[in-house]
Amino acid sequence: MPTLDEVARLAGVSRATASRAINGGSRVSAKAAEAVAEAVRTLGYVPNPAARSLVTRKTETVAMVVPESDERVFADPFFARTLHVVTQALAQRDLQVVLLIAQPGDEMQRTLRYLRGGHVDGAIVVSHHRNDALADHLAAIGLPAAFIGRPLTGAEKVFYTDPDNIAGAREVTNILIERGCRRIGTITGPVDMSAGTDRAAGWRSALDAAGLATDAVVEGDFTEDGGEAACEILLRDHPDIDGLMVASDLMAAGALRVLDRAGRRVPDDIAVVGYDDLGIAERTTPPLTTVKNPIGDMAREAVRLLLAQLDGGTTIPRRVVFAPELVRRTSA
Amino acid sequence: MPTLDEVARLAGVSRATASRAINGGSRVSAKAAEAVAEAVRTLGYVPNPAARSLVTRKTETVAMVVPESDERVFADPFFARTLHVVTQALAQRDLQVVLLIAQPGDEMQRTLRYLRGGHVDGAIVVSHHRNDALADHLAAIGLPAAFIGRPLTGAEKVFYTDPDNIAGAREVTNILIERGCRRIGTITGPVDMSAGTDRAAGWRSALDAAGLATDAVVEGDFTEDGGEAACEILLRDHPDIDGLMVASDLMAAGALRVLDRAGRRVPDDIAVVGYDDLGIAERTTPPLTTVKNPIGDMAREAVRLLLAQLDGGTTIPRRVVFAPELVRRTSA
DNA sequence: CCCGAGAGTGGAAGCGCTCTCACTCCCCAC
DNA sequence: GTGGGGAGTGAGAGCGCTTCCACTCTCGGG
Incomplete structure (x- = not known):
């Protein structure tokens, strides 16, 4: 591996000038710059990143x-x-x-x-x-x-x-309320993540404003299988729900499968909304009403x-x- | 950021000994090693990777x-x-x-x-x-x-x-032949990849051995949409095919959708095999017979x-x- | 009792680079 | 003519580390 020293020698300049020429080239004459470029080319020189970052304290x-x-x-x-x-x-x-x-x-x-x-x-x-x-x-x-x-x-x-998860969850839950759902559950994200707690908070805030009950809550884990499991629990404990806000489309996809198996028609028997809109929402049956996560x-x-x-x-x-x-x- | 020098000084040893103690510790007395470890702990020393790799010529x-x-x-x-x-x-x-x-x-x-x-x-x-x-x-x-x-x-x-793609493709194509298919097409992978050419070669070799025609070939690109497009072309140009070997499960998933839309029952009207078995194959309808890619x-x-x-x-x-x-x- | 081997240690070189600083030009304004 | 300033340059220090080498010290065997 050629070093800067060899480049400098071949170009007939000092190592300092060669270094300047290679990095940006300010304060270097056109002649010197050209000579260095030529030397770099013939030698196939590539700067050693370790040496460089040792002095610059940058690693790029x-x-x-x-x-x-x-x-x-x-x-x-x-x-x-x-x-x-x-x-x-x-x-x-x-x-x-x-x-x-x-x-x-x-x-x-x-x-x-x-x-x-x-x-x-x-x-x-x-x-x-x-x-x-x-x-x-x-x-x-x-x-x-x-x-x-x-x-x-x-x-x-x-x-x-x-993202303003609280507002997003509130608005999407309001869609359920506006279409007439009166018993609205939610599958939340993990409560150790802000996306989990915030979306649950938005759901709760919408229901509180409408005077509806907020007890149909199951925690999910943002995976498809987790959504499935959570939905099963939800149906078992709250068989009367007619609306469901799921904190992610991936979990909602799992939930839709459970609802399908349980013979509940979506949205007629139970309306479902998701969250994220990253491609999955348009491929579920039926396609999900959701909130765009501007990732x-x-x-x-x-x-x-x-x-x-x-x-x-x-x-x-x-x-x-x-x-x-x-x-x-x-x-x- | 503390340096090795400071560690050595605090431990009351030379930089060389401190270095040895930190890397493996051979040829270092137990007493010195302990002193260095202690100094590292109190100083929160972390070796500078740039300096290290400058001399070792390793980056880990x-x-x-x-x-x-x-x-x-x-x-x-x-x-x-x-x-x-x-x-x-x-x-x-x-x-x-x-x-x-x-x-x-x-x-x-x-x-x-x-x-x-x-x-x-x-x-x-x-x-x-x-x-x-x-x-x-x-x-x-x-x-x-x-x-x-x-x-x-x-x-x-x-x-x-x-993977032995030629053998794999040959064997999976033989499944089609054995179940009675006589007009067998293939959707290949990109021909600029060995997985593309080899799997096509295996398909061809199986058909040649059985004395069947090898003209129903469309090149795919290993994507789901690509499989869909390729399958449409294949059905248009060779409407009589009763068997299909697709060079990847992902493409096969797309092909299955096309076959479904075209009203062809799988495997009764047309038998389909895929390649890879990375989770998709078991989720398609119907689940795919395929070859395991031991990635x-x-x-x-x-x-x-x-x-x-x-x-x-x-x-x-x-x-x-x-x-x-x-x-x-x-x-x- | 002496000598050699081996364990443990520190001094110092040097990895390849950047960058400060001091220097030399050369040009222009006065 | 002279002085000042900017452009271009090179010497050299030093980034933090590993490792070679030379040295000391402790043993055990002869």
């Missing part, structure tokens, strides 16, 4: 942290879409993305050590839970970071983007928040909240 | 290269499973995985520069195509690598694992091949081929 790498089981990461279109957008957005700045999938426990310790070790310049965190305490940890490490989805603890210490926008904004920190601008945490958008189909 | 990082559009990467369970297994296997050796998704073109150039730049110790390549010429490129760079799936060019220069084994083996190179053992290319395994369901 960003971690995408997903404190979740790998099965879920790939089963849920949410992650795919997020990773896609994040990767694209960071690639424009020539930043590499390292995907860190780590559940709480040993793996998480390894991940934190990795983040603390200076392997990356910053982190994007997605699908975090209360007990991973990532916001606190990252704030303690002092690593620039942006969260997608509001952390349940330590939110005030970090940058994050969040593309959120991911892009999270990248922007991260870059703002990397560029040395802000260090005072900022947050960006996205308004919900209803998508009406035939399930309610 | 492995790239997983996927020359494919990001949509496909996440739509196809093949990648999820592969990435999962690779990540798990490498984590046991404390190796980080960097996911590089890059289609031919500019992105590919960036990726190659990244690989050449010494950011990673090795690479696992999956879903490569003829024109990306990755085997040639990686061999030229001299980077330790292992391919999952035989490269169509340069296969002799690299380590790879491969877990292949991925693990690829990691083993890579580690063999990293550990300085072999440099003479080796390959491991996996025998096919039929999975009988109701579609044929």
Whole structure:
């Protein structure tokens, strides 16, 4: 592997000039720049990133942290879409993305050590839970970071983007109320995630405003099987429900299967609404009325928040909240 | 950030001893080792990876290269499973995985520069195509690598694992022949991938042996929509087919939808077999008879091949081929 | 009692790069 | 003519670490 020294020698300049020529080239004569470029070409020189980052203290790498089981990461279109957008957005700045999938426990310790070790310049965190305490940890490490989805603890210490889940859930529940449902249940997300608690809160707020009962609640886990199981419990304990707000389309798909098996027609016997609108909602039978989760926008904004920190601008945490958008189909 | 120097000073030893104590600890007295460990703990010392890899010439990082559009990467369970297994296997050796998704073109150039730049110790390549010429490129760079799936060019220069696609396709096609199909078509994979050409070759070989016509061929692209489109063409051009071998379950799922719409009963009017058995095959209607693609084994083996190179053992290319395994369901 | 082996240690070189600083030009305004 | 300033350059320090080498010290065997 050729070094900068050899490039400089071949180009007939000093190592300092060669370095300047390679990085941006300001304060370098056209002649010198050309000679260096030529030398780089003939030698096939590629800068050694370790040496470079040893002195610049930059790695040009960003971690995408997903404190979740790998099965879920790939089963849920949410992650795919997020990773896609994040990767694209960071690639424009020539930043590499390292995907860190780590559940709480040993793996998480390894991940934190990795983040603390200076392997990356910053982190994007997605699908975090209360007990991973990532916001606190990252704030303690002092690593620039942006969260997608509001952390349940330590939110005030970090940058994050969040959909207005409370408003979204309230509005979509109102669709059920307006169409005449009087006994409305919900399958929530995990209560250790803000998307879980907020959407449940929105559901409750809509029912409270309408003077309806809020006891038909089962916690789900954002998976299809979990939605199925939750729906079975719900039907058993509250057989009279005529409306159902499910906190994610994936869970709703599972719930629809259960309703179908139970012989309940949707939306006639029971109207169902979901949440997310990431492709699944239009493929269920019947297609789901749902709320759009603007993950593309959120991911892009999270990248922007991260870059703002990397560029040395802000260090005072900022947050960006996205308004919900209803998508009406035939399930309610 | 504390440095090794500070650790050494606090422990009352030299930097050299502190370094030895931290890495393995051979040739270090128990007393010194304990003092260093204590100092590391109180200082919260984490080694600087850039400095370390500058001298060791190791990065403890492995790239997983996927020359494919990001949509496909996440739509196809093949990648999820592969990435999962690779990540798990490498984590046991404390190796980080960097996911590089890059289609031919500019992105590919960036990726190659990244690989050449010494950011990673090795690479696992999956879903490569003829024109990306990755085997040639990686061999030229001299980077330790292992391919999952035989490269169509340069296969002799690299380590790879491969399922025996020809045998698998032949055997699954024989199921169609044995059940009495006489007009058997195929939807192939992309012909610029070995999985595409090999499975088509296996299909052809089975038909040749049985003395049947091999003209009902349409090329697909390993996506669900592509399978749908290919099946429509096939039905239009060869309305008399009574058997269909599809080169992937995902495409077969699309084909089944087309057959359903066309009013053809499966398997009575037309028997269908797929390939891969990664979860989709059991969820289609009817469930697919298919061939198991042992991607877990292949991925693990690829990691083993890579580690063999990293550990300085072999440099003479080796390959491991996996025998096919039929999975009988109701579609044929 | 001495010598050699081996364990443990520290000094110092050096990995490949960036960047500060001091220097030399050269040009232009006065 | 002279002085000031900007453009271009190179010497050299130093980023934090590993590792070679030389050294000391402790034993056990002859």
